Amino acid sequence: MQDLELLQDGLALMALGMGFVFVFLTVLVISVTLMSKLIGRFQPIPAAATESQNSRKSAASSAQSSTQSSAQNDEIVAVISAAVHRYRSTRHR
Amino acid sequence: MDKLVTLWEGSGLYNLELGQAAMIVVGLVLLYLAIYKKFEPLLLVPIGFGGILANIPEAGLAISALDQAIEVAKPAVLQQMAAVLGTTLDPLTNTEAWRELLKAVAHDGAAPDQVRAARDVAMNVGYSDGMLYSFYNVAIASGIAPLIIFMGVGAMTDFGPLLANPRTLFLGAAAQFGIFATLFGAVALTSLGVMDFSLNQAAAIGIIGGADGPTSIYVSSMLAPELLGAIAVAAYAYMALVPLIQPPIMRLLTTEKERQIKMTQLRPVSKLEKVVFPLVLLILVALFLPDAAPLLGMFCFGNLMRECGVVERLSDTAQNALINIVTIVLGLAVGSKLMAESFLSFETLGILGLGIVAFGIGTAAGVLMAKLMNLMSKMPINPLIGAAGVSAVPMAARVANKVGLEANPHNFLLMHAMGPNVAGVIGSAVAAGVMIKYLS
Numbered sequence: 348m349q350d351l352e353l354l355q356d357g358l359a360l361m362a363l364g365m366g367f368v369f370v371f372l373t374v375l376v377i378s379v380t381l382m383s384k385l386i387g388r389f390q391p392i393p394a395a396a397t398e399s400q401n402s403r404k405s406a407a408s409s410a411q412s413s414t415q416s417s418a419q420n421d422e423i424v425a426v427i428s429a430a431v432h433r434y435r436s437t438r439h440r
Numbered sequence: 441m442d443k444l445v446t447l448w449e450g451s452g453l454y455n456l457e458l459g460q461a462a463m464i465v466v467g468l469v470l471l472y473l474a475i476y477k478k479f480e481p482l483l484l485v486p487i488g489f490g491g492i493l494a495n496i497p498e499a500g501l502a503i504s505a506l507d508q509a510i511e512v513a514k515p516a517v518l519q520q521m522a523a524v525l526g527t528t529l530d531p532l533t534n535t536e537a538w539r540e541l542l543k544a545v546a547h548d549g550a551a552p553d554q555v556r557a558a559r560d561v562a563m564n565v566g567y568s569d570g571m572l573y574s575f576y577n578v579a580i581a582s583g584i585a586p587l588i589i590f591m592g593v594g595a596m597t598d599f600g601p602l603l604a605n606p607r608t609l610f611l612g613a614a615a616q617f618g619i620f621a622t623l624f625g626a627v628a629l630t631s632l633g634v635m636d637f638s639l640n641q642a643a644a645i646g647i648i649g650g651a652d653g654p655t656s657i658y659v660s661s662m663l664a665p666e667l668l669g670a671i672a673v674a675a676y677a678y679m680a681l682v683p684l685i686q687p688p689i690m691r692l693l694t695t696e697k698e699r700q701i702k703m704t705q706l707r708p709v710s711k712l713e714k715v716v717f718p719l720v721l722l723i724l725v726a727l728f729l730p731d732a733a734p735l736l737g738m739f740c741f742g743n744l745m746r747e748c749g750v751v752e753r754l755s756d757t758a759q760n761a762l763i764n765i766v767t768i769v770l771g772l773a774v775g776s777k778l779m780a781e782s783f784l785s786f787e788t789l790g791i792l793g794l795g796i797v798a799f800g801i802g803t804a805a806g807v808l809m810a811k812l813m814n815l816m817s818k819m820p821i822n823p824l825i826g827a828a829g830v831s832a833v834p835m836a837a838r839v840a841n842k843v844g845l846e847a848n849p850h851n852f853l854l855m856h857a858m859g860p861n862v863a864g865v866i867g868s869a870v871a872a873g874v875m876i877k878y879l880s
Contacts, residue, residue: 350631356639357627361620364874371728371870372613372863378720379606386713 390437455497459780466778467491470673479680483653483771487673490775494572501570502776506555508570509562510542517565518542524557525550572776575769580661580668585770586654587738592763593654593865594742595755597833599717601859604706607813608825608856612863614809615829616871618649618802622794623875635790640664643875645791648675649798650868651682651832657774658735659872663879669777670788674795682835685796686803686827687843693807694823699847701814701822703856714747721866725873732873739869802830806860828857831864 448454470488474481494502498512509517518538522529525545529538546555569577579585602608623646629635630642637645644660644667656675660668678685691699718740725736745755777783810826824844828836837857844853 350633353627353639354631357624357642360639360643360875360878361624363878364620364623364871365617367729367874368613368616368867368870369610371724372609372867374728375721375724375866376606376609378724379603379609379717382716382720383603383606383709383713386710386716390710390712 450498452497457497457780459784460495460497462784463495463778463780464492466783467495467775473677473680477680480653480676482767483676483774484673484680486768486771487676487775487778490572490772491669491778492775493772494776494778495780499570502572502576502779503570504559504573505562505567505569506546506559507543509565509567510539510546513562513565513567517561521558521561524561525554570776572772575773576776579766579769579773580657581665583658583661583734585766585773586658586661587734588766589654589763589770590658590735590869591738591742592758592766593833594718594739595746595759597739597743597746597862597865598858599714599743599747599862600709601706601855602862603709603713603717605856605859607817608859609863609866610813611806611809611826611829611860612831612865612867613829614826615802615806615860615864616650616867617805618798618800618830619646619868619871621801621805622646622649622798625797626790626794629790629794635787637787637790638664640879641667643879644671645794646798647671647868647872647875648678648791648795649802649830650864650871651675651679651799651802651830651836652865652868653679655735655831655868655872657770659875662876665777666782667787667791669774669779669783670791671795672774673778674792678795678799679832679835681796682799682830682832683839683842685799686830686836686839689800689803690807690824690827690840690843693804694811696847698811698814698823699844700851701820702848702851703820703822703825703853706855711747711749715744715749718743718747729870729873729877731877732869735869735872736866739865799830803827806830806864810860822851822853822856825853825857825860828861829864829867831861831868833861833865834858836864837861 467488467490470484470491473479474484474488493499500508500511503511506521509521513521515535515538518535519529521542522538522545525542527541527545527549529541546558550558623642626635626637626642626645627639630637640663644656644664647656647659648671650656653672653675657668657672660671664671722737722740725733725740742755742758745751745758806826806829807823808826809829810821810823814821814823822844824840825837827843828840830836837854837860840857841852841854844851
């Protein structure tokens, strides 16, 4: 009789525990997704960062192809001014 | 001649009991596994050595001042303690019988203040708590050591892959099924009359399936301290065995084609997201499950120190020096629980058996959940990463990567598997919180 009670308790704890773990992590998934969206909207740094990374790469490759400094400098100036512009526009909003 | 006899009677050889000898052998086996087989050496070396120290006869490294006095003090001291404890010692029987009687009274019959008084008597005549006993009280009974280790783990964890693909949290949740299935298994064995576990003990055994050393130790120190030695040894030994336990289950449940699935590249995650994430997690824990707050709170704290970037020194200490110090103390303290009377029993075999079942079920549940998610979502998910949902960071993720590479040598799953892997840490801490809430 007592064994049956123990078994029931075990089953209840199993259902409750598993259910709660899922509910909690579901809430976590939702809030993390929301957080990422919010941050992505108000501070699109990752996009800018990857862009500048890409352009740095292309700058590096263009340097190798010996078209030399002036074209490269132009590109760098363009990239930097774009970044500054973007930074300012996000700041002033 | 008398002096010679005293010396002989004080020697380890004279006092060695069979159980202690067996436990010293167990300690040596643990050391062998750690040193030659490289099973989680960072923990099994201190645990094994602590186990040997705890079982040195007469030294009393793992027992309190009171127990030590009862075991070795002179008859006059014994009588003094008996008076304090409110019993009388029959002068006709020998001292051995007195010791037995006092032990029984001190551990069951006596009121707390009587026990405290008897302890004072023992302290007065110069006995003190054994070193390992003190380690246990300071580090484990208070819950501090597992929590500090959790902080260090938080400081070492990169949540990037998880933030890039938050749905992998479900895999970490699914793999916790191993914990609860094992809990139910332990209860079922009890009701069948095979073993004898209470619900608290069953919960502490189940948490082995969380594959998370500090969580296991934390939960069992709260719910079933008497099983702590066996549970900690099982948890760390099986964590070392993850590369052997998981792959057959993973291969059994997936087809060759599923194992070859390539996953899309993870998006870059901004620093701000990584800084905010531990705070979001902390707030959710505070709102929904305060019982998991010690574990996840320290975890979030460690992670925040890592990601915020302004306390490099603290983060560095948490993930190196501090975690190492605490690991030494924790290992020795766990070793102090490897005492013959609690470890050498049929139940220990049950714990070891149930522990491996817990790992297997957790792995299977993670893989099956990943298959389900792969069917339902547009983004392909390789079912192998589900197996990483049983925490065991980063071993389980490496195993998923390795099995994936066997199917397709150009498919690197490591970063994808880190998501469910750290999700598993959160999941098992949440499961631990639920159990503590439900049972205490």
